[in-house]
Amino acid sequence: MTQNLDLTDIQGNIVKAYGSFGFFKARYLFLRVDNGDKGRDFVARITSKVTSAERWSKSSAPSVTTNMAFTYSGLEALELPTASLIGFPEDFVMGMSKRKVILGDDGPSDPEHWDKIWQEESVHIWISINGKSIEDVEERYQWVSKQIDATGGVSLLKGHRGEDAFGNPSDDLPYQDASILYDENGMPSSKEHFGYTDGIGDPVFEGQTNNEKRVIGRGKLTSEGEWVPLATGEFILGHLDEAMEYPHTAPRPDLLSNNATYMVYRKLHQNVGTFNKFLDEQSKVFPGGKELLAAKFSGRWRDNGAPLVHTPDEASKADWDKKFAAADVPTQKKMLTDFTYNEDIEGAKCPVSAHIRRINPRGSLEYGVKGAFNTPGALVDRRRILRRGLPYGKAKDQTSDDGNHGIIFMVLNADINRQFEFVQQQWINYANDFKLGNDKDVLLGNHSAKCPGKVVFEVEPGSGKPPHFVKNIPRLVETRGGDYFFIPSITALKMIAGGIIDPT
Amino acid sequence: MSNIAGKAYAMNVITPIPWYKAWLNWLIFKAALLVPNVLNGLLTLSLIHYARWVIIPKGKFPHLDSSQPKEELKYSYMLFFSNFNGSWDQYVDSFTFAIPSGLDLFWKMNVRYPKSVPLTPFHNYIQHNQIDTSHYYNAYPMAASNDVKSAKNVKKALIDFNAASSNKDPDEFLKDYNNLLNNLQHDFGEMSHTPIVSLAALAVKMRHAGAHEKSHNHLR
Numbered sequence: 001m002t003q004n005l006d007l008t009d010i011q012g013n014i015v016k017a018y019g020s021f022g023f024f025k026a027r028y029l030f031l032r033v034d035n036g037d038k039g040r041d042f043v044a045r046i047t048s049k050v051t052s053a054e055r056w057s058k059s060s061a062p063s064v065t066t067n068m069a070f071t072y073s074g075l076e077a078l079e080l081p082t083a084s085l086i087g088f089p090e091d092f093v094m095g096m097s098k099r100k101v102i103l104g105d106d107g108p109s110d111p112e113h114w115d116k117i118w119q120e121e122s123v124h125i126w127i128s129i130n131g132k133s134i135e136d137v138e139e140r141y142q143w144v145s146k147q148i149d150a151t152g153g154v155s156l157l158k159g160h161r162g163e164d165a166f167g168n169p170s171d172d173l174p175y176q177d178a179s180i181l182y183d184e185n186g187m188p189s190s191k192e193h194f195g196y197t198d199g200i201g202d203p204v205f206e207g208q209t210n211n212e213k214r215v216i217g218r219g220k221l222t223s224e225g226e227w228v229p230l231a232t233g234e235f236i237l238g239h240l241d242e243a244m245e246y247p248h249t250a251p252r253p254d255l256l257s258n259n260a261t262y263m264v265y266r267k268l269h270q271n272v273g274t275f276n277k278f279l280d281e282q283s284k285v286f287p288g289g290k291e292l293l294a295a296k297f298s299g300r301w302r303d304n305g306a307p308l309v310h311t312p313d314e315a316s317k318a319d320w321d322k323k324f325a326a327a328d329v330p331t332q333k334k335m336l337t338d339f340t341y342n343e344d345i346e347g348a349k350c351p352v353s354a355h356i357r358r359i360n361p362r363g364s365l366e367y368g369v370k371g372a373f374n375t376p377g378a379l380v381d382r383r384r385i386l387r388r389g390l391p392y393g394k395a396k397d398q399t400s401d402d403g404n405h406g407i408i409f410m411v412l413n414a415d416i417n418r419q420f421e422f423v424q425q426q427w428i429n430y431a432n433d434f435k436l437g438n439d440k441d442v443l444l445g446n447h448s449a450k451c452p453g454k455v456v457f458e459v460e461p462g463s464g465k466p467p468h469f470v471k472n473i474p475r476l477v478e479t480r481g482g483d484y485f486f487i488p489s490i491t492a493l494k495m496i497a498g499g500i501i502d503p504t
Numbered sequence: 505m506s507n508i509a510g511k512a513y514a515m516n517v518i519t520p521i522p523w524y525k526a527w528l529n530w531l532i533f534k535a536a537l538l539v540p541n542v543l544n545g546l547l548t549l550s551l552i553h554y555a556r557w558v559i560i561p562k563g564k565f566p567h568l569d570s571s572q573p574k575e576e577l578k579y580s581y582m583l584f585f586s587n588f589n590g591s592w593d594q595y596v597d598s599f600t601f602a603i604p605s606g607l608d609l610f611w612k613m614n615v616r617y618p619k620s621v622p623l624t625p626f627h628n629y630i631q632h633n634q635i636d637t638s639h640y641y642n643a644y645p646m647a648a649s650n651d652v653k654s655a656k657n658v659k660k661a662l663i664d665f666n667a668a669s670s671n672k673d674p675d676e677f678l679k680d681y682n683n684l685l686n687n688l689q690h691d692f693g694e695m696s697h698t699p700i701v702s703l704a705a706l707a708v709k710m711r712h713a714g715a716h717e718k719s720h721n722h723l724r
Binding site: 101102242243244245248346352365366367369371372373374378379381382417418422425426429430431432433435436437438439451454456458459461462463464465466467469 | 511541544545547548550551589590593594597598600601602603604605621622623624648650651654679681682683685686687689690692693694695696697699700703708
């Protein structure tokens with residue numbers, strides 16, 4: 001590690017995935033600034049409780065965290081000078097709904113179907129509360145509510161779909177709750193609603209961790225086949241990025257943008273009934289059985305996240321499971337992330353179209369031509385995204401899409417267009433980089449009845465066996481709302497609150 | 505933008521190069537073609553249809569007619585001409601990250617070439633010297649070069665299969681057919697509309713009208 005980050009200045013949600021620190025419950029609030037002066041007073045009050053990225057010991061870890069971010073119109077409402085506003089990038093200025101043609105948010109994902117809160121252009125502030133228990137979350141929420149009442153310059157916006165405290169469906173909730181899912185014994189799990197194990201393999205960047213083992217399979221690949229952390233500037237402004245320069249998405253002055261980042265907030269509804277029906281139907285014609293088919297969709301087995309490239313069939317999976325069960329936690333983590341596709345360039349084990357291979361092709365875009373590029377991940381290292389977030393709702397009826405359940409998906413990156421939007425547009429909804437034409441990601445692609453999805457699961461070349469065709473893929477995930485946010489440093493929060501942001 | 509037609513983008517970049525260094529550049533190009541593996545990176549970047557570098561010696565710009573005034577140029581020039589799939593950023597960035605030393609070698613003699621890393625000076629250099637395409641016709645707007653290569657594979661394999669296997673008994677035919685699918689397993693990508701690169705008013709309007717496949721694009 002060559003970089004020491006100012007962890008007291010960076011907001012905690014950038015460096016930490018709170019879920020993996022035992023913060024199983026979250027609440028997301030969205031506010032409108034009605035008055036610049038009072039709005040800045042509100043920002044000052046919340047800033048006093050904003051959680052930094054400082055390392056926690058067992059005794060110093062809090063039971064609840066708070067973080068804050070702004071949309072472009074939010075920064076306007078807080079009266080940042082034009083000289084600063086003009087430095088923000090086009091994607092952030094436009095906001096997520098106006099980027100729908102790039103993101104593929106069409107049909108049921110079109111912004112006209114999003115939760116009511118996104119129908120008006122007045123979401124200015126995002127506040128997240130992550131707690132170890134719902135009581136911790138509730139207590140901090142009450143505190144935030146008091147600050148809203150006390151300053152009078154901001155309004156908490158209603159309009160989230162979900163279930164109210166009594167379990168009744170509502171489309172006008174004042175906040176978005178999220179929580180990890182629990183297994184049938186009531187134990188915490190890292191599953192999402194389709195049954196996949198989630199949150200493995202987030203990128204690791206310079207300054208984030210002292211543990212070299214955690215970098216394996218999560219940093220960037222060198223020409224020597226080693227894994228090293230990605231440049232900090234891929235995820236935090238004011239630091240050198242993979243192009244050996246400071247991210248040009250940073251507005252002026254430097255104190256506004258240093259240690260900040262951009263966040264994509266997306267509420268993704270999961271069509272659980274359609275998924276289960278589709279998987280059942282397709283497994284009837286798939287030779288390897290239902291769980292292997294589900295694994296082919298994602299690149300990992302559903303039960304424990306075993307990477308398909310090391311566990312291409314039942315026998316190898318059984319061996320892997322045995323080793324995994326006997327291993328200590330660091331070894332388990334390594335087993336989940338330590339792989340490339342070099343021995344599987346053809347995709348016979350992990351399909352080229354599998355979700356995790358699409359969103360992070362590792363060294364495979366060299367197509368086995370060793371040394372073709374400067375480094376094996378030359379086309380990948382500038383497309384990595386930090387994923388944060390939690391599931392929301394419960395899929396009570398496994399045969400139905402109805403209800404409110406999915407993932408609050410949050411992406412952190414230094415350049416929304418170059419990183420998140422590129423992955424979404426080019427690697428989820430398109431596949432020219434994988435030489436697969438317009439084929440889309442099975443799980444996240446914007447398939448439609450008019451244009452149902454299709455993918456090919458490769459087999460061993462020369463084996464004489466035909467590849468497996470998956471056809472008529474329906475839309476499994478629908479966008480229900482979201483926007484692009486700027487997460488300033490704690491210094492910048494104080495300056496925004498003080499009304500002293502000025503590039504001169 | 506008139507640089508874009510369907511899934512393709514046309515890029516022209518003309519950069520000055522001191523006339524006394526132009527021949528060295530010419531030698532570098534010759535050598536690159538002779539040494540195997542030098543162009544591996546370029547060839548592996550499958551979004552590129554082709555890339556061509558041409559040295560135009562001092563005073564050798566085309567002079568089509570005696571009525572065309574003669575220009576007085578101080579430099580020789582290097583013309584870089586390429587068609588590719590995807591956006592300008594995606595292309596230029598792929599070049600920078602995949603083959604930075606190759607780029608530096610090809611452009612190193614050129615006036616004020618900044619080197620390919622860091623990125624922004626290189627972006628500025630290309631942007632400053634790029635000549636927009638005023639008319640661009642694409643016969644297959646929904647096809648990327650990978651799609652064309654796959655289509656050619658499928659066509660040839662199918663014709664061969666038909667000739668070799670059409671009269672075989674069912675079991676043999678099935679075996680050959682499965683072999684055919686196995687050999688072509690990376691050539692079955694769907695061919696459809698281009699991902700959106702341009703947010704120009706006309707492009708957005710055409711998209712809403714469902715006219716994605718419009719192929720002819722020119723300045724108006």
